[in-house]
Amino acid sequence: QQQVKQSPQSLIVQKGGISIINCAYENTAFDYFPWYQQFPGKGPALLIAIRPDVSEKKEGRFTISFNKSAKQFSLHIMDSQPGDSATYFCAAKPGTYKYIFGTGTRLKVLA
Amino acid sequence: GEEVAQTPKHLVRGEGQKAKLYCAPIKGHSYVFWYQQVLKNEFKFLISFQNENVFDETGMPKERFSAKCLPNSPCSLEIQATKLEDSAVYFCASSQWSSPLHFGNGTRLTVT
Numbered sequence: 001q002q003q004v005k006q007s008p009q010s011l012i013v014q015k016g017g018i019s020i021i022n023c024a025y026e027n028t029a030f031d032y033f034p035w036y037q038q039f040p041g042k043g044p045a046l047l048i049a050i051r052p053d054v055s056e057k058k059e060g061r062f063t064i065s066f067n068k069s070a071k072q073f074s075l076h077i078m079d080s081q082p083g084d085s086a087t088y089f090c091a092a093k094p095g096t097y098k099y100i101f102g103t104g105t106r107l108k109v110l111a
Numbered sequence: 112g113e114e115v116a117q118t119p120k121h122l123v124r125g126e127g128q129k130a131k132l133y134c135a136p137i138k139g140h141s142y143v144f145w146y147q148q149v150l151k152n153e154f155k156f157l158i159s160f161q162n163e164n165v166f167d168e169t170g171m172p173k174e175r176f177s178a179k180c181l182p183n184s185p186c187s188l189e190i191q192a193t194k195l196e197d198s199a200v201y202f203c204a205s206s207q208w209s210s211p212l213h214f215g216n217g218t219r220l221t222v223t
Contacts, residue, residue, distance in 0.1 A: 001197070034211055034212075036214075041216070041217045042216050042217075043115070043202055043204075043214030043215050043217055044202075044214050046211045046212070046213070049211060074141040087152060089152075089154070096158055097142070097158070097159070097166070097167070097208075098145075098159065098167050098169075100156075101146075101153075101214060103152060103153055104152035104153075
């Protein structure tokens, strides 16, 4: 019940294409859903986040879509660039303030 | 500071030796978290602090792992008698209540 399931494990996208990463959860107590971007040798950096009272949030080329009834949320990267090549993690925070992370998606954007 | 600072960057220990990792949270952040990231990218929660008090330690293997956050000192994570399976990258993160986690760049521990 505490898991966050993330897919796909890896993704290859052409430059200019749309990258889509999906996450699903079970615990309805989760109240905050961030996405983190991690480059090799670095710590995860917050990319964008959403709360369950909103169905979509957009920041630049990055959009989170949130489906509360299906308990799913996804990250869309529009006009993907080679510099977006990184590992992306979804996460969820329950009321206890312990973030639960997905297993990561390794994105490669081809030039 | 404006970044979570973790030291050292790399640490190599022989099996059975002690390892100690340090974390300086962002100034003004009262919550500190330790996560272990293993080769398959999985983030395993270890422990969190609210100031110097343990907030949640449900992820800590208590027989060998300990952690502290003392006033005016970096937080620390100590592993007594390291095992090969402790090889991982250990991340520290800090935040204020209801604000996002800010991560450091991690300490890569290699146990040989």
